[in-house]
Amino acid sequence: MQRLKLFLPLLVFIVLAGFLWRGLALDPAAMPSALLDKPMPVFALPTLENGAEKVTESVFHGSVTLLNVWATWCISCRVEHPYLVKLAEQGVRIIGLNYKDDTAEAKKWLETLHNPYSFSIIDADGRMGLDLGVFGAPETYVVDKLGVIRYKHVGVVDERVWREKLQPLMQSLGN
Template sequence: MSRLKLFLPLMVFVVLAIFLLNGLERDPNAMPSALIDRPVPVFSLPVLGDETRSVTEVLFQGEPALLNVWATWCVACRIEHPFLNKLADQGIRIIGLNYKDDNAAARKWLMDKGDPYALSVIDARGRMGLNLGVFGAPETYVVDRTGTIRYKHIGVVDERVWRDKLLPIWQEIQ
């Protein structure tokens, strides 16, 4: 029994080391979404720049799209925005969800920095974001032609994220 007591700290250390090493291999941005393989939540929201017009989840029927959650107060969105413009120039359909933002500031942002969005809906109170499970901006969802969410990415979309994560799914749903 006394020999077992000598090896007990070593065994505890080995078990803890295994758990810690396993944690290091996980992607800290990988946040599972309960909405994967489910339809975009039901909504009716005004369109930025044409606030008298509202759109619904039917917007996602017919052709695939990226749903990008953005805001002018979001520092990471400033980093991501030029790449979204590049994707839009390549014909990628992007729908914006302007999240808890000032409409005038958002319109100015798009005018100054370019507008990659086929359209951007206004989520002033964050209700749509809540229904999507948004943690913050930016977040991007890949939505297929039936309006089904296929993937969720939290954080900046850049060349590497597009190539390694989003593009393979995009090609799959075309």
């Protein structure tokens, strides 16, 4: 029994080394979403454009859509915004999710920088973001014609991301 205790530190080391080796093999940029291939969460929230009227998850039915999580306090959102405007001008349907933001500031932002969104959903308390598994802004989801989330991109959408990831997926989904 005494000799067995001598091998205990070696056994602990081997187990820890195994976990470390497994961890190093993972992609640090990958941020999986539990909602991939699942329908949009149920919601009823107002829009920036018409705060009195609420929209539901049904707004994602009928066409392939980008759902872009953004906020005025997000520096990276300002970086990606001109590219989203360009995509909207090319006919890409983008719905915004204004995440934990000041509504007046968000309206001013869109008036000043142009509005690439069909409309923006107000998520003042972050509940919808929580349901989506948002880590922070910006994040962009590809939602198919049936309202099913097919892809999640964390970070800025730029020419490379659009060309290599989002556009091919949207085309394959029938956009």
